[in-house]
Amino acid sequence: MYVSDQKIEEAIKLFREHGPLLRTSEALESGIHSRTLYYMLVEGHITKLERGLYKLADEGTLSNPSLTIVVKKVPKARICLISALDIHELTTAIPHHVYIALPRTSRDPKLNYPPLQIYRFSGPSLTEGIETHEVDGVEVQVYNPAKTIADCFKFRNQIGLDIAIEALKDGIRQKKASFMEIEKFARICRVQNVIRPYAETLAHS
Numbered sequence: 001m002y003v004s005d006q007k008i009e010e011a012i013k014l015f016r017e018h019g020p021l022l023r024t025s026e027a028l029e030s031g032i033h034s035r036t037l038y039y040m041l042v043e044g045h046i047t048k049l050e051r052g053l054y055k056l057a058d059e060g061t062l063s064n065p066s067l068t069i070v071v072k073k074v075p076k077a078r079i080c081l082i083s084a085l086d087i088h089e090l091t092t093a094i095p096h097h098v099y100i101a102l103p104r105t106s107r108d109p110k111l112n113y114p115p116l117q118i119y120r121f122s123g124p125s126l127t128e129g130i131e132t133h134e135v136d137g138v139e140v141q142v143y144n145p146a147k148t149i150a151d152c153f154k155f156r157n158q159i160g161l162d163i164a165i166e167a168l169k170d171g172i173r174q175k176k177a178s179f180m181e182i183e184k185f186a187r188i189c190r191v192q193n194v195i196r197p198y199a200e201t202l203a204h205s
Contacts, residue, residue: 003039011036012045012056020059020137021072024052050113062136066114070098071140074109077102078130079142080119080151081159087133088145090170093163101126101143101151119155124188145171146181150189165198172202179203 011032015022018030027037037054040046046054050069055062062068070077077100084099085091097117102109104120129147133140143151149171152164171177179199186192 003036007033007036008040008043008045011040015046015056021049021053021055021068023072024054027054050111064135066098067140068136068138069114070100070111070116071135071138073111074100074102076106077109077141078121078126079140080121080148081117081155082152082163084142084148085152085163085167087135087140087142088148088171088176090145090148090167090174090176091163092166125151128188129185144177144181146177147185147188149177149182150185150191150195153186153191153194154189156194168195168198169202 011027014027014030014032018026022030022032024034024037028034037046041048041054044057047057048054049065050073053069053072067079067083071079079087079099080101081099082091082093082095083097085093086095097115099117099119101119101121103126104122108118109116129144130141131144133142142148145167149164149167152159152167153161156164168182171182172179182195182199183192186195
């Protein structure tokens with residue numbers, strides 16, 4: 001099988017315009033033929049990150065490959081809990097999974113890598129408090145610090161109350177979230193009464 005240099009150059013240009021990461025479906029939609037895509041992989045122009053997900057070989061090492069793979073492979077995912085805390089630099093915990101929120105009606109994604117921790121959100125708990133960050137050239141939807149702190153208290157039995165308290169303290173101290181913002185999302189997550197004693201202690205310290 002042979003693909004002309006011109007086709008390769010055109011495909012690389014399309015990768016740079018739409019990438020640096022592309023799913024197979026995105027590559028085809030942008031005008032890259034499946035034969036060209038396969039040839040580029042064989043010849044080392046692109047590398048395979050996960051089934052159906054590719055990056056240009058000369059783009060260098062990704063700063064957060066786990067996160068970017070999940071975002072490209074699971075478009076409906078919102079980054080939450082410990083992974084969101086890590087993005088906002090509000091935890092000393094190291095996320096060994098990528099924590100994502102999905103609508104209750106969505107199917108579980110099938111990924112070989114990275115490992116996922118999936119939480120089902122609905123209503124305002126799913127849709128409120130979302131920020132867009134750029135990681136490795138990919139747009140990532142992540143819950144803002146105040147929403148993430150409220151979520152951590154909601155799921156404190158799964159992730160640990162100590163992580164939630166640390167996030168609350170650091171969020172206030174670093175001025176990444178105000179008491180008013182946290183209270184707003186605490187109401188949405190129905191954890192006002194859980195957070196209030198810790199927030200009041202911080203307010204008077």
